[in-house]
Amino acid sequence: MTRAPLRVAVLGAGTVGREVVRELLASRFAELQLVGVAVRDIGKAQADGIPEALLTDAPAHLVAGDSDVIVELMGGEEPARTLIGAALGAGKPVVTANKLVLARHGAELERVARERDSPLRFEASVMGGTPVLRLLAEDLAGTRLTALRGIVNGTTNHILTEMAASGMSYADALDAAQAAGYAEADPAADVEGGDAADKLVILARMAFGAWLDRAAVPRAEPGRAAGITGVTAEDLRAAAAGGEAIRLIASTERAPDGAIVAAVLPSKVPLESAFGRTLGVRNRLEIEADPLGTVAVEGPGAGGAATANAVLSDLVAIARGKGSTWGALPPASTADQRAPWDAE
Amino acid sequence: MTRAPLRVAVLGAGTVGREVVRELLASRFAELQLVGVAVRDIGKAQADGIPEALLTDAPAHLVAGDSDVIVELMGGEEPARTLIGAALGAGKPVVTANKLVLARHGAELERVARERDSPLRFEASVMGGTPVLRLLAEDLAGTRLTALRGIVNGTTNHILTEMAASGMSYADALDAAQAAGYAEADPAADVEGGDAADKLVILARMAFGAWLDRAAVPRAEPGRAAGITGVTAEDLRAAAAGGEAIRLIASTERAPDGAIVAAVLPSKVPLESAFGRTLGVRNRLEIEADPLGTVAVEGPGAGGAATANAVLSDLVAIARGKGSTWGALPPASTADQRAPWDAE
Numbered sequence: 001m002t003r004a005p006l007r008v009a010v011l012g013a014g015t016v017g018r019e020v021v022r023e024l025l026a027s028r029f030a031e032l033q034l035v036g037v038a039v040r041d042i043g044k045a046q047a048d049g050i051p052e053a054l055l056t057d058a059p060a061h062l063v064a065g066d067s068d069v070i071v072e073l074m075g076g077e078e079p080a081r082t083l084i085g086a087a088l089g090a091g092k093p094v095v096t097a098n099k100l101v102l103a104r105h106g107a108e109l110e111r112v113a114r115e116r117d118s119p120l121r122f123e124a125s126v127m128g129g130t131p132v133l134r135l136l137a138e139d140l141a142g143t144r145l146t147a148l149r150g151i152v153n154g155t156t157n158h159i160l161t162e163m164a165a166s167g168m169s170y171a172d173a174l175d176a177a178q179a180a181g182y183a184e185a186d187p188a189a190d191v192e193g194g195d196a197a198d199k200l201v202i203l204a205r206m207a208f209g210a211w212l213d214r215a216a217v218p219r220a221e222p223g224r225a226a227g228i229t230g231v232t233a234e235d236l237r238a239a240a241a242g243g244e245a246i247r248l249i250a251s252t253e254r255a256p257d258g259a260i261v262a263a264v265l266p267s268k269v270p271l272e273s274a275f276g277r278t279l280g281v282r283n284r285l286e287i288e289a290d291p292l293g294t295v296a297v298e299g300p301g302a303g304g305a306a307t308a309n310a311v312l313s314d315l316v317a318i319a320r321g322k323g324s325t326w327g328a329l330p331p332a333s334t335a336d337q338r339a340p341w342d343a344e
Numbered sequence: 345m346t347r348a349p350l351r352v353a354v355l356g357a358g359t360v361g362r363e364v365v366r367e368l369l370a371s372r373f374a375e376l377q378l379v380g381v382a383v384r385d386i387g388k389a390q391a392d393g394i395p396e397a398l399l400t401d402a403p404a405h406l407v408a409g410d411s412d413v414i415v416e417l418m419g420g421e422e423p424a425r426t427l428i429g430a431a432l433g434a435g436k437p438v439v440t441a442n443k444l445v446l447a448r449h450g451a452e453l454e455r456v457a458r459e460r461d462s463p464l465r466f467e468a469s470v471m472g473g474t475p476v477l478r479l480l481a482e483d484l485a486g487t488r489l490t491a492l493r494g495i496v497n498g499t500t501n502h503i504l505t506e507m508a509a510s511g512m513s514y515a516d517a518l519d520a521a522q523a524a525g526y527a528e529a530d531p532a533a534d535v536e537g538g539d540a541a542d543k544l545v546i547l548a549r550m551a552f553g554a555w556l557d558r559a560a561v562p563r564a565e566p567g568r569a570a571g572i573t574g575v576t577a578e579d580l581r582a583a584a585a586g587g588e589a590i591r592l593i594a595s596t597e598r599a600p601d602g603a604i605v606a607a608v609l610p611s612k613v614p615l616e617s618a619f620g621r622t623l624g625v626r627n628r629l630e631i632e633a634d635p636l637g638t639v640a641v642e643g644p645g646a647g648g649a650a651t652a653n654a655v656l657s658d659l660v661a662i663a664r665g666k667g668s669t670w671g672a673l674p675p676a677s678t679a680d681q682r683a684p685w686d687a688e
Contacts, residue, residue: 293644
């Protein structure tokens with residue numbers, strides 16, 4: 001049984017993209033054939049070992065051209081959103097790790113994917129390769145999911161862990177994290193909770209069947225600084241004195257009235273709890289599933305090789321005729337959504 | 345798109361079987377129709393609310409008769425093994441929670457299932473509904489799994505937790521667990537490590553592609569009592585004084601020479617570690633996946649409703665044309681197998 005391999009076009013060759021390209025070039029996957037890589041800087045990509053014949057700086061041409069599946073790893077909102085939409089609209093399956101685009105345009109992209117029967121897979125977008133989306137959408141599909149609570153951003157957890165261990169200020173801990181490669185030069189998306197909010201929207205889609213409004217997911221209590229940017233060494237000392245740690249917790253649950261409550265907030269948790277003991281860049285997601293009970297999954301929060309592995313697994317799934325990451329779940333609905341402090 | 349519902353025959357109506365039958369009778373699943381329930385005591389099953397017209401004390405008749413899928417929840421080795429084999433041999437899919445039969449006859453049953461293209465699903469056999477088998481066989485199929493370590497038996501973990509908390513003897517803790525319904529009248533399979541060894545064999549099949557010889561999985565170090573039966577209150581006190589707890593750890597890994605090392609042993613773990621903090625009947629499995637890193641899954645160890653839910657999920661998967669629990673993994677091979685203390 002031989003089938004022609006799927007012709008794969010990769011958009012973006014950053015940390016994850018380079019790793020995906022390397023694996024495809026090594027021909028580990030008989031069912032996948034790399035036919036093009038779109039990059040901003042062709043010279044740099046050549047220096048990274050990607051053959052010139054595969055390189056282009058025109059991603060739209062790869063999407064419109066002789067490719068069977070698109071791997072979007074450019075990151076950022078545009079042109080990624082437009083390229084993903086164009087590929088799906090043309091009937092091409094898409095694999096992406098782009099949580100930002102999914103969190104803002106997931107409903108629209110899902111609609112196009114379903115209309116054109118073009119699979120959209122994005123396991124790599126949350127918890128860097130730890131397969132929590134498949135767990136929610138497929139493995140736990142027979143249960144009723146009622147709540148999720150997680151540490152889903154490794155950068156902020158690393159900073160909070162370091163601040164608590166050393167007593168250093170937020171600014172110093174951020175500097176150190178940037179120097180060590182744990183935080184980006186522009187850390188806003190991580191430290192202000194936006195990255196965690198993006199992931200929460202994607203997790204909630206899998207758990208509750210609706211795409212939340214990302215802009216309406218609060219990342220601070222009213223009047224407070226967003227994410228972990230207002231957490232001080234003194235806050236952590238005071239918490240520790242009371243047997244507590246501070247963690248950036250992304251949470252969402254179905255309220256009794258059917259609304260979905262969602263927020264990303266710096267939260268006190270017992271030092272001795274599983275969240276309190278989740279250190280550094282590690283992630284942990286707790287899932288309430290009826291009638292199963294509490295299921296928890298821990299994994300590395302990120303990492304180029306791990307994320308690339310998740311992308312390649314999604315590619316293989318597409319080659320094998322599997323559908324989208326939402327599996328057999330019904331089409332997304334719209335949800336009543338509110339912050340934890342809003343009244344019913 | 346209407347299809348005739350799958351005609352489901354359930355063998356056994358104990359805690360899990362009763363719950364499965366109840367859910368099927370409540371018609372929550374349009375694609376499933378209960379056509380028969382085999383029990384030992386028809387009068388008792390009627391008293392439990394199962395309609396007389398569905399009941400029989402001849403399970404082989406249900407397997408041979410007008411049924412499309414068999415749910416085996418009798419437990420024990422025979423006649424369960426023969427009935428599962430007969431159903432698969434007749435081309436009927438089977439869902440089972442029977443870890444004992446799978447651990448001893450998995451290779452043979454897999455062979456029949458593959459030859460006859462009859463799906464065999466058994467998610468409920470390990471960690472009572474927490475979907476670790478799907479996680480290993482499908483979600484993590486794109487990674488290279490190198491080691492598993494877990495607390496997979498709730499009864500023994502409950503006893504060890506109670507002994508450590510109260511200082512009571514093993515015999516007293518076992519009595520209390522039996523009185524509370526956490527241990528069976530004949531507790532040997534749990535306390536001697538056999539149940540954990542059964543689960544380890546099933547987990548290793550998913551992770552390493554081979555059915556281990558269950559009889560060659562040691563459940564004690566040479567010369568020691570099996571499972572937790574030799575653990576004393578004094579052992580736990582001494583461990584605690586050194587900052588350690590004792591847990592019954594099921595572990596398996598690929599050795600550098602390709603052999604699979606497997607054992608179920610009472611093991612010292614740091615009190616402050618995730619295993620040390622896994623209390624009562626809770627289960628935890630740690631998975632080493634390359635290049636992902638360490639992934640851990642926690643869940644309730646058992647429970648009738650949770651286990652029944654896993655059985656029903658497997659039934660729905662079969663109704664939707666999904667294959668066996670081993671998914672797209674290649675057929676099982678045979679493995680070199682040894683105990684941790686055996687030389688290469």
